[in-house]
């Protein structure tokens with residue numbers, strides 16, 4: 001496999017037998033056989049085609065800020081998009097490649113006097129991961145302004161989705177539904193005033209710092225918001241703030257976050273999650289569904 005990957009990438013763009021804990025915000029995860037860092041769409045597409053031909057598992061990640069990778073790691077290829085960072089503005093439209101961070105997406109909007117992405121400036125993921133998950137915060141979501149997305153199927157076919165074809169919902173999109181890889185998205189924004197845009201970003205980021213355990217490794221909100229409830233409130237009301245297994249626990253600051261505060265592993269995190277799910281179901285009859293994506297195999 002290394003021989004095939006070396007035909008697509010320079011040596012410095014390939015990592016072999018690499019701990020995934022170095023590439024996820026939870027700071028856990030066993031080794032991946034290969035991690036590659038494409039800089040172009042062509043490299044990414046060639047890697048997908050190679051994996052398909054060789055029948056090797058392949059997954060695309062951005063900043064790893066919404067995933068829990070198992071302690072057994074990943075047998076196959078991880079395509080990390082962080083080096084695909086093209087971004088440009090044309091009048092009210094910003095186009096960004098999948099590896100652009102949401103922080104730089106929002107900053108580019110602000111620099112161009114464009115409003116509509118202030119909510120995204122504190123979300124620590126990439127455009128690709130954000131579009132796939134339809135990331136959102138403080139009443140906004142990427143679906144509000146994502147007007148067009150270019151993606152690729154796992155066998156290398158390019159497709160463009162426009163407007164409603166992107167089928168966005170709460171943490172949902174056609175890209176997640178159909179296992180498509182996001183390459184580039186166009187965001188349609190409104191003209192705004194630089195100072196007002198900056199003020200709103202600063203205010204939302206201050207609220208984030210105040211409420212969320214940003215100093216501890218996590219993947220953000222662990223569970224989706226169940227219809228009519230807040231996951232964090234249910235977990236807190238079940239008396240689970242601080243509940244711990246090994247190095248992971250329910251955050252004392254915000255019960256919606258499981259944090260890896262004492263050098264835990266993926267099994268610790270999944271055990272804390274399972275206990276929260278079982279207890280909330282038993283006490284309140286509400287099923288908590290993970291928002292974070294589980295990658296690899298976990299104990300039953």
Ligand SMILES: Cc1cc2nc3c(=O)[nH]c(=O)nc-3n(C[C@H](O)[C@H](O)[C@H](O)COP(=O)(O)OP(=O)(O)OC[C@H]3O[C@@H](n4cnc5c(N)ncnc54)[C@H](O)[C@@H]3O)c2cc1C
Nearest residue numbers: 062063064065066125126128129130135136137181182220
């Ligand atoms: C402290 C903290 C705060 C957070 N706050 C928020 C918040 O307010 N709102 C919110 O929505 N999320 C939040 N998150 C979660 C996370 O940042 C978002 O879900 C983000 O969109 C994930 O982007 P990523 O690049 O890290 O994706 P990753 O974690 O790398 O991947 C997530 C999923 O997307 C897929 N994926 C990644 N890139 C692509 C691509 N190019 N094409 C197709 N699929 C892809 C992966 O396969 C995986 O299934 C937070 C996380 C943390 C750690």
